Amino acid sequence: AQTVTQSQPEMSVQEAETVTLSCTYDTSESDYYLFWYKQPPSRQMILVIRQEAYKQQNATENRFSVNFQKAAKSFSLKISDSQLGDAAMYFCAYHGGATNKLIFGTGTLLAVQP
Amino acid sequence: DSGVTQTPKHLITATGQRVTLRCSPRSGDLSVYWYQQSLDQGLQFLIQYYNGEERAKGNILERFSAQQFPDLHSELNLSSLELGDSALYFCASSVGGGMAGNTIYFGEGSWLTVV
Numbered sequence: 001a002q003t004v005t006q007s008q009p010e011m012s013v014q015e016a017e018t019v020t021l022s023c024t025y026d027t028s029e030s031d032y033y034l035f036w037y038k039q040p041p042s043r044q045m046i047l048v049i050r051q052e053a054y055k056q057q058n059a060t061e062n063r064f065s066v067n068f069q070k071a072a073k074s075f076s077l078k079i080s081d082s083q084l085g086d087a088a089m090y091f092c093a094y095h096g097g098a099t100n101k102l103i104f105g106t107g108t109l110l111a112v113q114p
Numbered sequence: 115d116s117g118v119t120q121t122p123k124h125l126i127t128a129t130g131q132r133v134t135l136r137c138s139p140r141s142g143d144l145s146v147y148w149y150q151q152s153l154d155q156g157l158q159f160l161i162q163y164y165n166g167e168e169r170a171k172g173n174i175l176e177r178f179s180a181q182q183f184p185d186l187h188s189e190l191n192l193s194s195l196e197l198g199d200s201a202l203y204f205c206a207s208s209v210g211g212g213m214a215g216n217t218i219y220f221g222e223g224s225w226l227t228v229v
Binding site for chain 1: 157206217
């Protein structure tokens with residue numbers, strides 16, 4: 001069965017600094033996608049970024065980028081120039097071709113210090 | 115705004131009761147997913163429907179059921195409610211049903227409190 005692990009329950013970063021959130025996953029599938037979702041205090045789940053496993057190039061969305069290491073099954077999220085509005089719970093998620101469902105990690109709570 | 119609409123946003127009910135949560139997917143999306151988020155269980159996949167048919171099943175209790183109607187909206191029925199069913203229930207939608215990688219968009223959730 002596919003699993004997603006986020007080993008950092010909480011992280012903290014200073015405003016304008018860079019922070020990296022870790023995620024590892026386990027799968028035997030070759031076709032899959034990886035996502036990072038943000039859940040602010042409002043509790044809405046907001047898509048931050050997605051990565052196709054067949055692509056070697058790391059995805060980037062403005063200040064958010066990923067470091068995708070397929071062989072190591074690692075998918076970390078880097079937030080540059082952190083802003084107060086980035087404070088939230090961040091979930092890493094896996095979507096495989098056979099599983100047909102989005103499997104989430106346990107989340108990392110990010111605090112941004114002014 | 116993701117385009118996924120869930121009602122009600124909040125509800126409080128007593129143990130043993132039954133409630134129905136409603137979801138309208140984004141325009142053009144054929145798949146609807148239901149997730150449960152509780153403090154001790156994290157985000158749990160419950161069930162997926164694609165174009166009216168059940169496509170995938172997760173950790174959904176027998177007391178829970180769901181369906182997707184011809185207009186593609188979906189309802190999650192929770193019966194014989196227990197205190198432990200208190201959670202945030204998310205509906206999500208995507209264009210496709212079976213392909214990995216369809217981006218899944220979430221609604222704002224329905225807060226259920228069982229007292």
